[in-house]
Amino acid sequence: MASLTIRNLRKSFGVVEVLKGVDLEANTGEFIALVGPSGCGKSTLLAMIAGLETVTSGEIYIGDRLVNSVQPKDRDIAMVFQSYALYPTMSVKENMAFGMESRGVPKAEQEKTIARVAALLQIEPFLKRKPGQLSGGQRQRVAMGRALVRDPALFLFDEPLSNLDAKLRVDMRTEIKKLHQRIGKTTIYVTHDQVEAMTLASRIAVMHQGEVQQFADPDTVYNRPANTFVAGFMGSPSMNFIDAEITSTGGGAPAVNFPLSGGGVASLPLHNGVADRAQSKKVILGIRPEHLSRQSASNSGKQGFATMSALVEVVEPTGAETMAVLKFGDREVVGRFSPDEAPKTGENMPLAVDMTRACLFDPATTRLI
Structure with missing residues (x-):
């Protein structure tokens, strides 16, 4: 496991400044939610942590290592996407094994790791199926399983539940919380859903127009909001x-x-x-x-x-x-x-x-x- 430190992070696309000096710190094992309306910069920030976007200025540390110029594959992270990003022609087991195959992990270790993660996520009955034969919730479990087999220092979730129906979102939210309690990995979770942020996170970073408006525990964010934007965004109905x-x-x-x-x-x-x-x-x-x-x-x-x-x-x-x-x-x-x-x-x-x-x-x- 590792901590995450972000210092004065900025990102510009041409003349448009998307992130305007973001400072954040996630302690080892913490669950941090990045929440805010569409276009606030939260997914861009996650992409920069993952190495999928370059840094205009500022610093990103995973543990004690500055990773600004480190390739995504070398950052010891695992990412779960909104779209699942599963290979449709591969079985569930093959999807989970793909990254380990690429890294040259021995077959025996692959089998052991897949069995452990499949049991953890309760997807053992689906290992031989293709993604097209699974429900949305099952596919999302497979996407999480593919990330878990890597045993990374840092988990990144990019709106993983937004494609699911309301009841399934609640069920999967519970599963993600249970999963974090079991494995205790440092997790950065992007969502536009303030209920997800409140129920899952140990601390919440509320973002607006490329800036962090408040970074605090859910109780503080809800009951002592830093400004009218945070007060109006967090809570349904709002303040x-x-x-x-x-x-x-x-x-x-x-x-x-x-x-x-x-x-x-x-x-x-x-x-x-x-x-x-x-x-x-x-x-x-x-x-x-x-x-x-x-x-x-x-x-x-x-x-x-x-x-x-x-x-x-x-x-x-x-x-x-x-x-x-x-x-x-x-x-x-x-x-x-x-x-x-x-x-x-x-x-x-x-x-x-x-x-x-x-x-x-x-x-x-x-x-x-």
Whole structure:
């Protein structure tokens, strides 16, 4: 196993700068997810780690070795692609053995390695089949098996589940997590799916326009996002944003205010000294959908909870939970409610807002206050 260190990495295609000084470090055995929208540079970064793209400037270290000029075959990596990249005329066993054949691994060792990896991935019944005779999930297991037989220092995954249907993606996500727990190899995993990133990674690098916006553990990225881009990208539904203003209440305690659609102003108390860090009275209030709930005896008057009401415009039941679009001033926000407190369309719903979980952002910089 090996660590991965990336220092001030830049990549340009002509005059277009795709990566703008990326710094990342993956400890030995860590699972790092690179996540972001299409075109953010995450797949380009993975290709540079693999040696499939040249470095414009900066450094890539695998372990203690600078690999900027090292050929892909000599980097001690294994890559699993979105498209599986299996040889259609070869059997599963032949696909898995191909790399070992090329490196001159003895037949007896090949057989032993394939048997071990096939058992690990539960693909022993498919070893004689061709890729065309397998389902998408089975093909992806074979692609992972071909990478595993190499026993590399570093695993690279390039959106490996994006071609699968929703249920199979969940199943394969679990399999990848189990696999990492068993083998403990350093893994870099590219995805545009923030749920995959949250469930799989020990740390997440959120990318946007060629830059890393935040690099932290999933809990920090979700609950203390570095800026409004991270806050809006991570989470489904995403965080609600409301233009607001910090004021002091009658007792001198700070509160955040914004106008309501029916007239009047909502005044929600602030906690944790966040108002003291604000450079301006104008702020962006960020509230996750699950931090809105119906007022009840259990949350009414509870420390850190504020109360208000909002008009329910749309209700979207999903079974385990109910989403609702609510009118906050001139903005629509989304709330996530349990079925037993589900709102009704047209209702003026009494809400409890968990202000201990609210975030404030600077409107000028969009960064977390």
